[in-house]
Amino acid sequence: MTTASAVAPPPSRESRERVVIRFAGDSGDGMQVTGSQFTLETALAGNDLATFPDFPAEIRAPAGTTFGVSAFQIHFGANDVLTAGDELDALVAMNPAALTMNVDDLRRGGTLVVDTAAFTERNLSKAGYAANPLEDGSLADYRLLKVDITRLTEEAVKAFDITSRDAHRCRNMWALGLMLWMFDRERQATVDWLTKKFAAKPAIAAANVAALHAGHAFGETAELPSQLGAYTVPPAPVAPGRYRAVSGTEALAWGLIAGLKAAGLERMVFASYPITPASPILHTLAALKSYGVITFQAEDEIAAICAAIGASYAGTLGVTSSSGPGIALKTEGLGLAIATELPLVVIDSQRAGPSTGMPTKTEQSDLFQAVLGRNADAPLPVLAAATPADCFAVAIEAVRLATTYMTPVMLLSDESVANASEPWLLPDVAQLPRFPVRFRTDPAGFHPFSRDPKTLARVWARPGTAHLEHRIGGLERSYDTGHISYEPDNHERMTKVRAAKIAGIAQDIPLQTVALGEDRGALAVVGWGSTYGAVQQAVREVREEGRAVSHIHLRHLAPMPRNLGELLRGFEQVLVPELNNGQLVHLLRAAYLVPAEGLNQITGKPFKVSTVAAAIRERS
């Protein structure tokens, strides 16, 4: 039966299990905002997702240059998504530089959307193209969609009283609109966001909204080459409850507040000095002053940790945050906090180094610094966050250990976990752990280094408490009185007590479990921190091939869980993937004498699942 119709049927949408797309453009093109809004609409559509923002250190590098390219990648799917994806199904390239820097990650047959207006001779030459790739057939492997986004945007916004510069800046919303149509997402949350963001400039808000709708309408009405198609990605089957998209930075900030409340403390003093990529934590907490947070932008990294130490001494929760080079500057302060046994949370958002290195690129190379990097015998607990949402729980755990054991705690995050985001099932606040602090108030038998016999934590007596006036400092102190002591045996005793206190934390943390697989077998893949997703997905894939491989992922890096040695000895081989030149592998070999070997990548980029999976296959 045939039916004649004057109206073309709506394009039938092809259903996809999972999709990886990337927006790439100049650092001034608003690609991070575009990606974030696509993420939000995707989260609201019920997909699981993982993101990877990738931007240059230069704030506004010269337009059109390859080193000024900023990109945002999102992987979303109808079942659980663990990484930002190995290769792209779709790439939006706003100019030739964005194309040349990203096209190699696009899979053959993938969709490539370009703004033809940006492919001028000048821009082509800046990107190093001798000929226009849109015309010379070099992109024949991809489904190329050439659109004059610039002109279409200008047309869409011409009704509004805005400058041509502002009109040009609406291009990203046009591109977003098209991609939202292509993958069957809503637009309302973005409209709301634009309206709020440009509340003071209604014409700009309206122009951006118009560009967004125009991009969407282009998809709906234009006669797109049929093979480009339109897709839909069904919602992921997830546990029922209320969700939101959360970045590692947000989860960390909220986790610190949750920890503050769990400890029953009224106030946190968060002292920090601006550094990439740690600054967003300061920005996030600075806007949360009604939650007991005082933020302090110190004059340098040293002042930041010292102010946090002063705040802890005065009976609040001192927190400081930085990245590797800044943590190095804080080292002497860490020694003081260890010696005076004051609670402190130190967040290290790791980046590629040494020295300035590659500030906006990710790495896991501060593990040695966190665990070992101090003068003298100066142990402290070290934790690492595996995913953006995991930052929440790890921050609470850091506050618990700091206040329960009167010690600085190092929390390792990194550039990718801090900036990435994922859907998060909101926890029931009433069910969160509680570990109320008990300040010392009783003068009977008081001295400042009297200890809890179980935890070995010293008492916390805050200034303002009558009859507990006391002096502490960096000089070694007597175990029995807290007064200055140069007694040789006392120093040895105090060193051992400080070490035993931290080692004892192993009795107060969960036994190490296996994240996937059996607790013994041919090969254990041991990860820590932000490599969780890539390792988990890789182990999943090789297990489907029938290989006896398990994934173990460490949250507690010092002290390590008390059963870890026994667990590792249950495997014939141990593979340790890390984004560094081999650090955890060294600690594991030293601690447990296991034949662990490293899988190391030091490119400033997260692992691809395929890289980890290939290394596993070589060994199983």
Next chain:
Amino acid sequence: MTATLPPPARAPLSPKDYASDQEVRWCPGCGDYAILKAVQKTLAEVGARPEQTVFVSGIGCSSRFPYYLATYGFHTIHGRAPAIATGVKLANPDLDVWVITGDGDGLSIGGNHLLHVLRRNVDVQILLFNNEIYGLTKGQYSPTSRPGTKSPSTPGGSLDHPVSPCAFALGAGARFVARSIDTLQAHQVDVLKRAHAHRGASFVELFQNCVVYNDGVFDDFTAKAVAADMQLPVVHGQPLLFGPGGEGRRGLRLLPGKLELEVVTIGEGGITAADVLVHDETNRTLANLLVALAPSRFPMAIGVLYCDPAPSYEREVHQQAAAAGPPGSLHDLLQKGNTWTV
């Protein structure tokens, strides 16, 4: 009608009640002993509550100070006391915080923190013991040592130019700058009481004689024979006079036609008491002129050189936090913004 109840009364304390049970370990004859005594007397006279009082120090001879006081005390790391004290005040603005530092601790390794605690105007009293030498590390020259100072690290004499602590403080934006001398017990107590009463950062330079490594370095204005002639104790609203009383008393006036001070003698060349400049401690320009005076051409100005209060940093921080709204719940924080239900 009920008023706010005063804090629970402790019996009035005497200076010795502020001494801890620790044995003082400075060299015999060190100027630090006299400063300790003056501080204890000041605490007694202002009625300081030991539980509300915190002494924070860095590293160096002066920085042992907190151990000898029966208040709260924190002996920290080299140069960082101002930063730690800032954290203490941010955590609890009601604490009465003193920072004890020296010329090396405060102006060399800790110069940056001193700059910022002053410009922020954190409500702490900063006592900088200036002995123009590194004592605890055995006698190297310091950033306040005069050019040509011979020391283990400068056997041929130091070459670099010294920093003037009070000029530094004024340059950093300090709102209270004062000076005294270790041997002037009563003067020190007056200056310290003023520093304590000042809201915001108060900076006090104390000339302190190191008997071991730099003995007599301040003799040009502290030795008994020259003290009266070479010390100018400034008092707000009083003429800038010094030297013996009566005929021949000397004073300072502005050199006509120049932005400079000159020493004049009353009764000479038609100079009368009316020609002498009157001290105005709220005048920053005058303060800058006074801190630059140095022997032998001029006397050393001591006392409260500058005092012009402004709101303190930690109070404003807490006001801003209070203005952010009533305490929020974690539940509401997590539910804010875009959420969805499955």
